[in-house]
Amino acid sequence: RIIYTGPVEDVVAHFEGLGYEIPKRMDPADWLQALPTEDGANFLVQPDEEVSLPAPTHLTHEQFVQKYNESKRALEIIDVLNTPALEEEQSKIKGNFTFTRKYMNSKLRSLKLLIDRETLLWWRNKYQLKARLFQDILMGVIVGTLFWQVGADAQTNVNAIVGVLFQTLFFVSLGAMMKIGDQISTRGVFYKQQDANFFPTWSFILGRSIAAIPTAIIDALSFGTIIYWFVGLAYDDGADVSNYFVFLLICLFSAYTFGLMFAVLSGAIRDKPTAQGAMAVATVIMILFSGFTVQPDVIPDYWIWVYWCNLFAWLLRGLMVNEFQSGKYDDESSNNPDNTVGEDILKQLGFSLGG
Incomplete structure (x- = not known):
């Protein structure tokens, strides 16, 4: 009316x-x-x-x-x-109108527009950017000073180094989980634009995923750099600076993949409280079967498949291999002359080598 x-x-x-x-x-x-x-x-x-x-x-x-x-x-x-x-x-x-295309823009143009839009939204939110950077630096300084230069005497501080590597992954995963609220709030916009044939679903997912790379880079560079040099992880005595870049690469991959994993859950679950609960359960399972809380060689056979399917476990394993097989631990082991100190440490931690 x-x-x-x-x-x-x-x-x-x-x-x-x-x-x-x-x-x-x-x-x-x-x-x-x-x-x-x-x-x-x-x-x-x-x-x-x-x-x-x-x-x-x-x-x-x-x-x-x-x-x-x-x-x-x-x-x-x-x-x-x-x-x-x-x-x-x-x-x-x-007249008879025939629509030959479902979407007005081509696939590549739709993808470009979505990447530009998501990147612009990310850049406009200066407060969130500053808060995230401040959080990375603050936590990096706290953890770095707590484990200050334990890597200088690495062979006697093995547990501390493993704890630092675990803490690095744990902090990155929590940072990715904090984004769940924003991802759920944008679903209404996506549904409205999808119903109006603005763009195909895959271009929205891919565009949003690509636009998340800058945040992962900030986390890896700020938090990872402080941790690496404050703690004194492997960079000399047989190791070199390439181990530092591998460490950053694993941190970057961790921040990015954890964000994508939680984004999938946020898209599949209806409301925010349920999604947050699912994230918490997923995080607990990843930590429990990471190889840190329970050593891999202690996990029962009927649960070991969870360990091998666990992204967190593979990333932690990558950080440990990057550290303990960096060349800094290539001295002959006193327990087993056939092994280096680094190989001996990994075996003591329950990580199998060479199959």
């Missing part, structure tokens, strides 16, 4: 002609929304007390519709609608 349609500049005058007045400090949009409701009676123009006129009554919704239908503009519209259309216009209306 339409109570007005026409130029925006004439809408206030139309309702003022019906006996209503807009307050000086009120927005026209709010005023128009309130008019058809019971609150609209507050905007009626009251007659002067000296003039003995009856008090005006607030129009009902049906009366608003009737008043508009009786207006000059409505009568003009009705007259146009009742005028027979020209044959040329009828042929256009009755």
Whole structure:
């Protein structure tokens, strides 16, 4: 039921002609929304007390519709609608339209537009960027000073080094889990645009995934760099600076893949509380079967498959191999002359080598 349609500049005058007045400090949009409701009676123009006129009554919704239908503009519209259309216009209306494409843009253009949009949204949120960078630096300094230069005497501080490597992955995974709220809140926008055939689903997923790379790079560079040099992980005594870059690469891969994994769960689960609960359960399982909480050689055979399917376990294993097989631990083991110190440490931690 339409109570007005026409130029925006004439809408206030139309309702003022019906006996209503807009307050000086009120927005026209709010005023128009309130008019058809019971609150609209507050905007009626009251007659002067000296003039003995009856008090005006607030129009009902049906009366608003009737008043508009009786207006000059409505009568003009009705007259146009009742005028027979020209044959040329009828042929256009009755013509057979064939849609050859579901989406207006090509696949590559859709992907580019989505990458640009997601990257722009990421860059505009300066507060979140600064907060994330501050969090990475703060936690890096705390963990780094807590394990300050334990790598200088690595062979006697093996447990501390393993703890640092585990803490690095754990912090990165928690950072990825914190993004679940934003991902769920954007689903409404995606559903609306998908129903309108703005873009194919795969381009939205791929574009959003690519746009998440800068955040992963920030986490890896800021947090990973502080941890590596504060703790004194392998870079000399047989190791070299390439171990540092491998460490950063694993941190980058961890931040990125954990974000994608939690994004899949956030897309599959209906609401935010349930999604957060699922994330917590997934994180606990990854930590429990990471090889840190329980050594791999102690995990029962009927649960060992969880360890081998665990992304967290593979990443932790990669960090340990990068550290203990870096060349810094290539001295002959006192327990087994056939092994190096690094190989001996990995075996003591329950990690098998060479199959």
